[in-house]
Amino acid sequence: MNTLLLIPTGEGVGLTSACLGLIYALDCNGIKAGFLKPFSQELPNQVDRTTSLFSHLFQGTTVTSIAHEKVLQRWALGERDELLEEAVSLHRNVAANYDVIIVEGLLPNAQDHFATELNAALAQALDAKVVLVSTADVQNPRRTAEKVEAHLHQFGGTSSNRTAGVLFMRTRGLPEETAHIPLTIDPSLRLDNEIAGFSKELQRYNRHLGSPTLPIIGMVPFSNTLSVPRTLDIASVVEGDWIHQGDAKHRRILHSSLIASSIEYELNKFIAGELIISASERTDVLLASSLATSNGIPLAGLVLTERKAPNPQILDFCQHAIKQGLPILHTQLNTLETAQRLADFGNEIPTDDTERAEQVTRFVSSHIDVTWLQAQINTGVQPRLSPSAFRHELVQKSIAAKKRIVLPEGDEPRTVQAAAICQSRGIAHCILLAKPETVVEVAKARGIELPDDLEIIDPDLIRNQYIAPMVELRKGKLSDLQAKEQLQDTVVLGTMMLALDQVDGLVSGAIHTTANTVRPAFQLIKTAPNYSLVSSVFFMLLPDEVYVYGDCA
Template sequence: MKTILLVPTGEGVGLTSACLGLVYALECQGIKAGFLKPFSQEANFSDSDRTTALYAHLFQNETVEPIRYESLVTQLNNDEKDELLEETVRLHRQVAKSHDLIIVEGLVPTNRDSFATELNATLAKALNAKVVVVSNADIQHAAQTAEKVENQLRQYSLSPERLSGVLFMRTKGLSEESAQIPVTFDPSLRLENETQTFIQNIQKTHAHIGSQQLPIIGLVPFSNILSVPRISDLASCIQATWINEGEAHLRRVLHSSLISSNIDKELHKFIAGELIIASADRSDAILAASVANESGIPLAGLVLAESDLQQSAILKFCQHAIKQGLPVLHTPLNAFEAAQKLANFSNEIPVDDTERATQVTRFVSSHIHPEWITQLLAGTEQSRLSPSAFRHELVQKSIAAKKRIVLPEGDEPRTVQAAAICQARGIADCILLAKPETVLEVAKARGIELPSSLEIIDPDLIRDQYVPKVVELRKGKLNELQAKEQLQDTVVLGTMMLALDQVDGLVSGAVHTTANTVRPAFQLIKTAPEYSLVSSIFFMLLPDEVYVYGDCAINPDPTAEQLAEIAIQSADSAKAFGIDPRIAMISYSTGTSGAGADVEKVAEATRIAQERRPDLLIDGPLQYDAASVESVGRSKAPNSQVAGRANVFIFPDLNTGNTTYKAVQRAANVVSVGPMLQGLNKPVNDLSRGALVDDIVFTIALTAIQSAQQEA
């Protein structure tokens, strides 16, 4: 069991972010990394330690709660360090039972906790852990940065073999471009040249830092974007009460501005992500914030200070605009006091802010150097495709595919942002079908930077050229007038672009129903020659592994032949995304234990699929527990190569498949990617109408990979 202990040089170095980022980097390599925080430094945490809770939320993985701060101090004061370390080892062993490697968060040296450094050194020995020193850095002051690390190393007095590296967090002095946020683990963000230059400068005064014995394992830039709280996090800081909570849990404070002069001179401050702070008697500021919000500019929020809000008439007048989501707070402090308190607000990530924690985790992991991870993992078993590894592979394979993906919902804000991300990262060349001026307005209002290479096509300028081809493809069913009418729908227009090979794939559904997205594909794209039907799969991102569920969206009651085809389609899709398929044909009966038409259909489908594809591991009928739980599989189907270890689950009908995927998704809080359509001549994929920006990005990536797979 390998253990890595992360120890900080002081407060505010980003120790929690470093731990979670390293866990994520290991997950992306297929390593089941556990996390342990042995000691809490929160004087009064009630149910769960903050870092421990964030780990559980992010990785859907259980760990143990740390020893409480009161107990820690009491045992140290009673000279019970040995007993304390014995309890720590017990916690470590508990985590080790189900993980390949453990990341341990050390104590932070503070004025209150002067024992932290000595206890960290003792902890490293007790857990037989390698030590990574975590410090902040300034590119312009290499010697001072190195001296912080050196001071910590002197206090530890650890043998060189015990030291594993140095991770520099919140590094200042780098370009703004280096602080871009990845969608997933993104090796292209690593600052290879900057790291080498920094090492050379450090080694002028501290030759061993950055050497082979003590490598710099990552240089993580400081990011203002990742230090931003939600407006809901700030209320207690300024003793505020809500006038309108709105989207307080979604809107983030990129900057804050105090409105003190004539409103004409302050209007430039009313931009996306801005927290406007004004005296409550500034009705002009309230009106300006309301107009901005109604115009589609997502201000972070509005803080009204001091007065008892006697001008409630202006608030009533602005209710329609405010109710569109603008968070409005009232504080008894004056505007200047409120601005000062907010400027000094802690940048620690709250337990429930999983969106920010996810972004920070990916950001840190993307800057950890692969050579160090490779060396760390030498001899460590890689046994599964983890959800993190799946997302990473998804992005990397789509970058390699270099495909053009059309997005018919081209002015929908989430779609615009996803397209900008995909274009900037090279995930796909995106084409937005929308009026260019509308897209530019959406981007400006939401602070989205549109890459110059992002293509925006006005549907009105191209629609007529597709009319003859639609009539030809739907011969006898549509005339020219009807074709022109159908092409008013941008999904139909995008599908025609795909049918004529002008693009490689289509993604829709953020505002359209599944039927709106799929119907044109059935009519104009049709099924691939080797298939007789179109089916769907979901990638279910369980905590330890990615499962494939099919068919959960298209075919209500497939025949045995169709079910066999769905199994083969799903297996090939799994392979395309790095999953070695072990296919279970699901039924209410395992083997010959039950009888009936439904069981016989699954048995016949299994036989047909095995006959058509002897290269695949396919077994059935299998009950779900016999397919997924090793002990049950051994008991119910002892001779099966699939039972107990299946990762592709084929359900007998839509009722079973759709119900199961939603039950697992909701009850186990599992992320599902899909539905991904299979069997079409060209890839078309549907989104949930509640899709997040990341969901759209991953679906675009998935579509690009499908296109490359079909070509191959």
């Protein structure tokens, strides 16, 4: 049984993200990885964050950690061996179902002074390879090296076979363009050149760090996008009460702005993802937030401070915005206190924020050296095509195929977002059939960044050129006038582009029914020779397997 023990060099290093990212990277390489946190550091009745997120993201089974109170008691009584025996028992229970076990070590903090010593003993008890998890600053290699070296001696130093590598999380000092969020594992995101350069600097202070003796297995950039909380998460931070919770569970706080001056000088702050902070008496701010929401700008939310909540009559006036999901929170704190508390808010992932956990997991996994990973894991089992591996292979094949895909529902918000993602990742060359100005408005309202090479075609400018070919394809069944009328439907227009081999595929269904999507293909492209029936399949990604269902409906 292969076991990797992740040891943090301090608090706030992103240990949970590191564990989940490593499990995902293994999963995408066909290796079934389990998770174990032997010793809890949570308060009584609190659920362990990593264990909870692992269970949700990977549908995996694990065991309950030894309660923190019990760990403290046994350590105080000198029952270290008994504590480790129980940890080994937990490990064996988990190991029965997995090829590899990722174990989360204790965080060294003021409360658990024994954490480092117990981590070292745990590594030995489980016969685990140790991966140190630390933050890094490319501009300050000396401090980074010293932080790692301070923990190395507990495991026999760099000469020990126990220490397998270092994973740098939340790395600062890297170019901003390195912090992209992948849809799946993307080897091109690994910062090989940056790691090589940083290793040379680190070796001025520790000659082994970054060498084959103690490799850097990944350098994960700090990402503002992935460190942002949901609006829902801030209520307890500012001691607030919800006036209207709305979409607080789904909206993200990308920035926050304190509105203090006249509203006409602050309108530039009312943008997608912005949390607006203002005194409750500023009804102009409430009205401006409502107007922005009504115009399709998804603000993160509105926090009203001090004194009483707004007058109900004002809230009634803003009902349209409220119905569109604008979160509104009231706190008795003053405006500056509120802003300061939000600025000091930590970036740990809440156990119920699974959307962010999924993004962070993919992001971390894409920066891990898979070659190193495969060298460490000698399972002796045939790799399986896990759901993660299936997605990975599908995306990689799509990237290699370089297909042109037309999207008839070109101004539908989800379609615009999907096209932007696919285009920026190279999954396909996307063509949106819509008015360019409408697509730009949708993107602006939703905070979507449109790639420069995303193709947007105004249907009105190309429709007439397909009239004659369409009449020819349906000879004897359509007149020019009828063809022109049918081409008003962008699905029909897109199908004509496909019929003439101007594109390789068409995707529709966000706002059109299956019948409306398929009918033009039957009429214009038809089935292949000797075939009269059309069938469909769904790829169903279950927790551990991929199933293919034919004709699901």
